[in-house]
Amino acid sequence: MAKKQVYDHKKIEKKWQKKWETSKIYKTDDKTLKAGQKKFYVLDMFPYPSGEGLHVGHPKGYIATDVVSRMKRMNGFKVLHPMGWDAFGLPAEQFAIKNKTNPMIGVKKTVARFKKQISIIGLDYDWGREINTTDPKYYKWTQWTFLKMFDAGLAYESWEPINWCPSCKTGLANEDLEDGKCERCGSVVEKKPLRQWVLKITKYADRMLNDLETLEWPEPIKDAQRNWIGRSEGSMISFDIEGTSDASGSEKKITVFTTRPDTLYGVTYVVIAPEHKLVLELKDKIKNWKEVEKYIVETKNKTEIDRTAEGKEKTGVKLEGISAIHPITKEKVSVFIADYALAGYGTGCVMAVGAHDTRDFDFAKKYDLEIREVITPADADAQLPYLGDGVMINSPKFNGKKNTEIFEEITKLAGGKREVVYKLKDWVFSRQRYWGEPIPVIHCEKCGVVPVPYKDLPVVLPKVKSYEPTGTGESPLANIASWVNVKCPKCKGPGKRETNTMPQWAGSSWYYLRYMDPKNDKALVDPKKEAFWSPVDFYVGGAEHAARHLIYARFWHKFLQDIGVVKYGEPFKKLQNVGLIMGEDGRKMSKRYGNVVNPDSIVETYGADSLRLYEMFMGPFDQEISWKTDNIIGVRRFLEKVWRLQEKVVTDKKKKVDLDDTTEIIFNQTIKKVTDDINELGFNTAVSQMMIFVNHLEKVENISQAVYLTLIKLLAPFAPHMTEEIWAMYNPKGSVHVSSWPEYDSTKLVLSTVTVVVQVNGKVRDQFSAKNGISKAEMEKMALASKYIQENFAGKTPARIIVVPNKIVNLVY
RNA sequence: GCCAGAGUGAUGAAAUGGUAAACAUACUCGACUCAAAAUCGAGCGCCGCAAGGUUUGUGGGUUCAAGUCCCACCUCUGGCACCA
Numbered sequence: 001m002a003k004k005q006v007y008d009h010k011k012i013e014k015k016w017q018k019k020w021e022t023s024k025i026y027k028t029d030d031k032t033l034k035a036g037q038k039k040f041y042v043l044d045m046f047p048y049p050s051g052e053g054l055h056v057g058h059p060k061g062y063i064a065t066d067v068v069s070r071m072k073r074m075n076g077f078k079v080l081h082p083m084g085w086d087a088f089g090l091p092a093e094q095f096a097i098k099n100k101t102n103p104m105i106g107v108k109k110t111v112a113r114f115k116k117q118i119s120i121i122g123l124d125y126d127w128g129r130e131i132n133t134t135d136p137k138y139y140k141w142t143q144w145t146f147l148k149m150f151d152a153g154l155a156y157e158s159w160e161p162i163n164w165c166p167s168c169k170t171g172l173a174n175e176d177l178e179d180g181k182c183e184r185c186g187s188v189v190e191k192k193p194l195r196q197w198v199l200k201i202t203k204y205a206d207r208m209l210n211d212l213e214t215l216e217w218p219e220p221i222k223d224a225q226r227n228w229i230g231r232s233e234g235s236m237i238s239f240d241i242e243g244t245s246d247a248s249g250s251e252k253k254i255t256v257f258t259t260r261p262d263t264l265y266g267v268t269y270v271v272i273a274p275e276h277k278l279v280l281e282l283k284d285k286i287k288n289w290k291e292v293e294k295y296i297v298e299t300k301n302k303t304e305i306d307r308t309a310e311g312k313e314k315t316g317v318k319l320e321g322i323s324a325i326h327p328i329t330k331e332k333v334s335v336f337i338a339d340y341a342l343a344g345y346g347t348g349c350v351m352a353v354g355a356h357d358t359r360d361f362d363f364a365k366k367y368d369l370e371i372r373e374v375i376t377p378a379d380a381d382a383q384l385p386y387l388g389d390g391v392m393i394n395s396p397k398f399n400g401k402k403n404t405e406i407f408e409e410i411t412k413l414a415g416g417k418r419e420v421v422y423k424l425k426d427w428v429f430s431r432q433r434y435w436g437e438p439i440p441v442i443h444c445e446k447c448g449v450v451p452v453p454y455k456d457l458p459v460v461l462p463k464v465k466s467y468e469p470t471g472t473g474e475s476p477l478a479n480i481a482s483w484v485n486v487k488c489p490k491c492k493g494p495g496k497r498e499t500n501t502m503p504q505w506a507g508s509s510w511y512y513l514r515y516m517d518p519k520n521d522k523a524l525v526d527p528k529k530e531a532f533w534s535p536v537d538f539y540v541g542g543a544e545h546a547a548r549h550l551i552y553a554r555f556w557h558k559f560l561q562d563i564g565v566v567k568y569g570e571p572f573k574k575l576q577n578v579g580l581i582m583g584e585d586g587r588k589m590s591k592r593y594g595n596v597v598n599p600d601s602i603v604e605t606y607g608a609d610s611l612r613l614y615e616m617f618m619g620p621f622d623q624e625i626s627w628k629t630d631n632i633i634g635v636r637r638f639l640e641k642v643w644r645l646q647e648k649v650v651t652d653k654k655k656k657v658d659l660d661d662t663t664e665i666i667f668n669q670t671i672k673k674v675t676d677d678i679n680e681l682g683f684n685t686a687v688s689q690m691m692i693f694v695n696h697l698e699k700v701e702n703i704s705q706a707v708y709l710t711l712i713k714l715l716a717p718f719a720p721h722m723t724e725e726i727w728a729m730y731n732p733k734g735s736v737h738v739s740s741w742p743e744y745d746s747t748k749l750v751l752s753t754v755t756v757v758v759q760v761n762g763k764v765r766d767q768f769s770a771k772n773g774i775s776k777a778e779m780e781k782m783a784l785a786s787k788y789i790q791e792n793f794a795g796k797t798p799a800r801i802i803v804v805p806n807k808i809v810n811l812v813y
Numbered sequence: 814g815c816c817a818g819a820g821u822g823a824u825g826a827a828a829u830g831g832u833a834a835a836c837a838u839a840c841u842c843g844a845c846u847c848a849a850a851a852u853c854g855a856g857c858g859c860c861g862c863a864a865g866g867u868u869u870g871u872g873g874g875u876u877c878a879a880g881u882c883c884c885a886c887c888u889c890u891g892g893c894a895c896c897a
Binding site for chain 2: 103193219220221223224227228232234241256257258259260271314338339340341342344345346347349350351353357358359360362368414416421423425434487542546547617618619620622623625628630632633634635637638640684685687688689691692747755757759761763764767773799800801802804807810812
């Protein structure tokens with residue numbers, strides 16, 4: 001190659017980013033969608049555009065999806081790789097409060113900044129599909145889906161307690177609390193019940209659980225979802241409360257849910273959650289009511305964090321004067337309230353078996369209650385509480401049986417029934433804040449809750465003077481009389497708009513569908529486009545969304561399936577988590593620690609291609625790794641080596657360049673490894689394989705154009721700018737990014753000569769080279785003839801010989 | 814407390830049960846240079862002058878062979894809703 005140019009990343013990257021923009025090579029073509037076409041929808045969890053801008057950790061996932069999408073495009077797939085903004089939520093609102101400007105303005109600025117930072121990295125997004133959850137044209141459909149849920153009876157109003165800071169006069173999320181105190185002002189946080197909109201996500205618990213099996217997700221994430229949904233099979237069993245029979249003779253009951261009905265004979269007391277309504281109903285019979293009431297108040301003022309932070313120490317109060325009747329033995333058992341029972345799970349009541357449950361054991365020990373063993377452990381040394389399986393004792397009719405085999409029978413005997421219970425709670429879907437989608441309903445004195453007619457959507461967020469919380473717990477929207485007061489769509493009488501807004505999760509629960517058809521004003525998504533692109537083939541984002549975002553989106557999707565908007569039952573077929581990039585000091589990148597590195601400066605100094613390559617090379621993709629600017633020089637050197645290889649490329653077509661054996665093998669191995677590794681997200685090893693190949697090519701005198709351009713193709717997804725520049729030198733028209741992905745010759749992956757290791761008792765002692773495919777017998781012979789064996793074991797016959805073809809002969813003496 | 818993940822050179826790391834440390838950074842020495850940078854070459858787990866020995870958090874086990882599988886433990890990271 002005659003031309004000797006320096007690798008000038010600034011010039012090259014600017015030039016191609018511009019060219020790609022004008023040539024639109026990354027535009028997703030959906031004019032002609034046919035069923036048989038290969039499609040690949042690859043998606044990043046879209047960012048919240050904060051004022052701080054991007055640090056080098058953010059683009060790691062974007063670069064990975066970019067590498068994958070570029071390879072898929074070269075493989076002949078129709079690729080959908082979009083980007084957008086999840087821009088509702090607190091930070092923009094707080095910015096607005098501070099600057100007294102509409103959050104829309106702040107969002108515009110931060111989006112522009114983010115987009116610029118993302119753009120200089122050279123990602124192949126189709127920006128024609130950019131979406132923003134705060135755009136009324138977008139949230140029209142968020143509101144539309146809410147109305148559909150309302151129509152389906154899945155949205156209801158309920159009084160739910162929130163964490164309330166009496167000094168800031170706002171509601172707080174659990175994460176805004178520190179030891180039960182407001183993170184910002186330190187006041188003790190109270191529980192305050194507010195009227196909320198709630199979505200019946202629990203209706204989908206079973207489906208969400210079962211369909212997990214169909215997903216190619218990391219097992220830990222599936223586990224997190226299973227735990228979040230928390231299905232348990234158990235028994236509902238009732239204990240009569242002594243002396244509470246009414247006129248008809250039936251008594252008040254304490255109904256417990258238990259996963260261990262087999263331990264029923266071991267019940268020595270019963271626990272009711274302090275906030276359970278049954279406690280109030282029993283008020284007149286409780287002799288120590290004052291004490292009980294005090295405990296209830298204490299519990300109420302504890303936040304959930306507080307309640308859980310207490311760790312092992314169990315507290316509770318005995319309800320004096322109250323006894324429950326054991327449903328089988330008819331024995332009297334005492335009744336406690338204790339905050340380790342939660343009203344929100346199961347029935348809110350627990351049957352306590354000190355001998356076979358850790359919490360019950362701790363509690364029984366503390367209050368000196370009887371502990372009655374009903375299962376003999378398989379292991380005689382086992383200590384109480386014994387949680388495992390065994391043989392029943394102290395349980396008439398069941399003694400001698402295995403505990404695992406009596407669940408049904410004992411439940412029946414106790415007059416109970418088997419039931420399935422979920423941990424999953426319905427989704428509290430309203431926020432008393434300004435910066436969110438207005439919930440599209442109207443409250444009418446006569447007609448009650450009336451949905452806004454579909455034709456009136458979107459209900460646009462009005463401009464207000466103050467974005468501050470009102471102090472009453474209501475959204476700032478409540479202060480805008482002109483917006484709040486409307487006619488009831490039904491009776492035309494006076495009505496008031498709902499002033500609660502939706503949580504940030506709403507917009508992100510379905511955005512992947514909007515990318516398929518971003519400009520559609522008639523429907524959430526065109527059914528043909530949905531049918532073609534669904535599901536998302538590959539979804540990448542942080543593991544912190546394992547439970548919340550991914551549960552909400554799956555719920556939302558399944559609802560849309562039920563009303564016929566989507567056909568496929570799951571939104572995200574394959575999921576991969578990005579490992580965080582930490583600061584050089586090993587801590588999270590944050591302004592607070594002063595360890596933030598911006599991509600802009602790295603791109604300036606080393607180039608976007610080096611940044612991309614480094615983030616892919618630095619380690620396993622899903623692992624958390626510390627950033628190290630010093631190490632970028634390694635991938636930069638690699639790119640320069642690739643660039644310099646041009647000097648060895650033979651362009652004269654008459655001159656034939658033969659591949660020597662070794663080069664040919666490494667060449668084919670490299671194609672295979674890079675292809676396989678990208679598919680399996682082993683980006684770091686894909687890069688190192690290319691390094692090995694390039695290091696080898698440096699030792700070779702001449703390189704054929706075909707081999708060089710194949711290398712360029714393999715490298716193109718990682719370093720799109722430099723490879724495009726090199727490609728253009730040999731192919732003035734076209735782009736490497738729409739060229740075809742290389743294939744390897746599977747007959748040329750192994751050298752004709754292999755090194756065989758001679759081991760004695762598993763330790764390496766000698767080695768010899770042999771022809772690839774050498775027979776086992778031949779290997780054995782050569783091993784016995786090796787120098788080490790001759791010198792140390794001559795004449796001795798090994799007790800055993802293990803031969804691993806082409807690799808190892810292990811002699812056992 | 815529960816759930817999940819991770820412990821390998823100075824550092825980031827690699828390794829279908831089959832030669833541990835590929836690739837890269839840092840470092841040392843050398844070549845080129847008046848010099849420096851860049852580049853190239855050599856070395857680089859630990860002990861040892863060497864021969865050799867030894868090494869994947871700790872302790873056991875399975876196996877001809879263990880970083881990899883099993884059991885127990887320790888440490889770190891992330892998540893959590895004491896879930897009956």
